[in-house]
């Protein structure tokens with residue numbers, strides 16, 4: 015039986031140094047691959063490798079590795095990785111590990127700035143998830159028309175500047191669309207201001223009702239598309255309801 019050679023620490027180090035920078039041929043790589051194929055490392059071994067690895071790497075080294083990694087990935091590769099990870103769910107253990115790893119870490123000013131620059135223009139206009147096909151601009155443009163202002167004034171005069179719900183006269187008054195304005199635009203497929211001016215149902219006085227600002231806020235369609243305002247609106251609505259019940 016052949017006796018196993020025991021290498022001294024120095025000898026091992028020398029071998030290791032000699033191997034630095036040496037390019038392994040494809041053939042050798044294939045051989046190494048074949049030898050190790052199908053071998054499973056025990057948890058103990060894996061832990062040891064990981065620890066050794068971790069211990070030998072300084073923060074600097076890790077940063078460099080990460081940068082190199084990033085640099086060597088083409089856009090294509092990144093896209094593929096990104097697509098591949100879509101819908102993958104992380105296990106509770108992984109999540110917990112990530113949580114612990116990120117604990118107490120704060121983004122540097124540089125990172126925040128980089129993210130800000132990266133996000134510029136990424137979520138504006140059509141790319142935004144709130145995008146409804148440019149109706150906001152059309153909506154605003156129609157509301158700026160003289161005909162619209164006339165419609166509002168006529169509705170208010172007809173209702174004697176009195177809120178249809180709480181019957182308060184004067185104050186800040188709105189004219190509420192019974193059939194939602196945005197819905198009407200969609201229903202009659204209105205794409206331009208000219209279309210809107212020609213569309214008779216849009217200017218139906220029966221579709222308008224004078225409401226005070228507070229009562230208008232209680233309507234379903236008030237700032238419906240403005241999701242940012244929904245939370246304060248809900249708080250406001252409950253406050254108004256509570257106040258009303260006290261007054262009764």
Ligand SMILES: [Zn+2]
Pocket residue numbers: 177178179180181182225226227228229230
């Ligand atoms: Zn009112």
